[in-house]
Amino acid sequence: xxxxxIAEKVGMTQLFDDNGVQVPVTVLKxxxxxxxSLRLKDKDGYSAVQLGTREGKEKHINKPQLGYFKKLGSxxxxxxxxxxxxxxxxxxxxxxxxATHFEPGQLIDVTGTTKGKGFAGAMKRHGFGGLRATHGVxxxxxxxxxxxxxxxxxxxxxxxxxxxxxxxVKVTMLNLKVxxxxxxxxxIFVHGAVPGSKSGIVYIRDAIKKAN
Numbered sequence: 001x002x003x004x005x006i007a008e009k010v011g012m013t014q015l016f017d018d019n020g021v022q023v024p025v026t027v028l029k030x031x032x033x034x035x036x037s038l039r040l041k042d043k044d045g046y047s048a049v050q051l052g053t054r055e056g057k058e059k060h061i062n063k064p065q066l067g068y069f070k071k072l073g074s075x076x077x078x079x080x081x082x083x084x085x086x087x088x089x090x091x092x093x094x095x096x097x098x099a100t101h102f103e104p105g106q107l108i109d110v111t112g113t114t115k116g117k118g119f120a121g122a123m124k125r126h127g128f129g130g131l132r133a134t135h136g137v138x139x140x141x142x143x144x145x146x147x148x149x150x151x152x153x154x155x156x157x158x159x160x161x162x163x164x165x166x167x168x169v170k171v172t173m174l175n176l177k178v179x180x181x182x183x184x185x186x187x188i189f190v191h192g193a194v195p196g197s198k199s200g201i202v203y204i205r206d207a208i209k210k211a212n
Contacts, residue, residue, distance in 0.1 A: 003049045003091065004083040004205035005101055006033050007188065009112065011198050015179060015189060025179050025189040028110075028202065030099040032186075036074050038088045047088040051097070052077030081203055099186045106178045107207035112196035116168030126161045171195040175207050 010027040017023055031053045039048035056078040058066065069076050074093070085091070102108060122128040122144035131137045131145060144163065148156045172195075179189040188204070196202055206212060 001084060001086050001208065002101075002206055003035075003051065003085050003097065004081075004203055005030055005097060005099075006051055006053045006079055006081050007031075007202050007204055009194055009196050009198060009200045009202050010187070012193065023179060023191055024193075025191055026194040028188045028190060028194070028204065030101075030186050030188060030204075033097045034075070034077070035091055035093050035095040035097075036069075036077065036080065037072055037093060038091060039082070040088060046084065047086065048082050048084045049088050049091050050080060050082045052080050054078040079201060083203075083205060098183070099181050099188050100183050102178050102181060102188060102204065104178050104180050106212050107175050107210050108178060108190070109172055109174050109205050109207050110176055110190065110194045110202050111170060111172040111205075112194055112200055112202040114167045114169055114171050114195045115197050117166035119164065120166035121163045122161065125163060125166045128161075175210050 007028040007030045010029050012024060012026050015023050015025050033051040033053045035049055036052040037050045039046055039050070041047045052074070054077060056076050058076060060078065061069070061076050065080075066076070072093075117124070121142055123130050123142050126144075128144050130142050131140060133141060144161070147160055147162060148154075173192070176194070177191040179191045181188050194202055
C-alpha cells in the first residue's frame with residue numbers, strides 16, 4: 001500500500017471520453033503534500049507516513065500542534081493526515097507528492113465527511129413508508145410507528161431505526177476510477193460522486209479491495 005493524498009473537493013462536472021460518451025466526474029484539487037514525519041514498525045509498532053498540506057501562519061496554528069511542528073523542525077501546516085503504508089522506510093521527511101501520484105484508469109478509495117442534514121425523520125433518514133394517508137391516521141402520517149413491545153422485554157432495542165441526526169459522518173467510497181489528471185492545475189478527475197460538500201477536505205488512497 002502506497003501513501004495517499006490530501007485533496008479539496010471542488011465540485012462536479014462532466015467530461016467526454018474518446019468514444020464521445022459523457023462521464024460525470026468529481027474535481028479534486030490537490031495541493032502539494034509534504035511528508036512531515038514517519039511511523040516505523042520497530043519504533044511505533046506500525047508503518048505509516050504523515051502528510052501535511054496548506055502552510056499556515058503561526059497565529060493560525062493551535063499550541064499543541066505548534067509544539068509538535070517545532071519538535072519536528074518542519075514547516076507549519078494547517079492540515080495533517082496519516083496514511084498506513086507497507087514500508088515507511090522508502091519515504092523521507094520532506095518528500096512532496098502532487099496530483100501525478102495517481103494515474104488515469106487507477107482505482108482509488110476516497111474518504112470524506114458527508115453533508116450534515118440535521119435532525120431528520122424516519123422517512124428521510126431510513127426510507128420508511130410512513131403511516132396510512134386515511135383510515136384513522138391524523139397528523140402523524142410521517143411518523144415511524146411502533147418502536148417497542150409489550151411487558152417483555154419492555155424496552156426499545158438498541159439500534160432501532162428512528163428519527164435522529166443525519167449526515168455529517170465519515171464515509172469512504174470504494175473502487176472509484178481516476179478519469180484523468182491535470183498536472184498543471186493539480187487536479188484529479190474522479191469518475192462518479194465523492195462524499196462531502198464543495199471545498200470539503202477528502203483523503204485519497206489506492207483501492208484496497210481491488211488490485212490495480
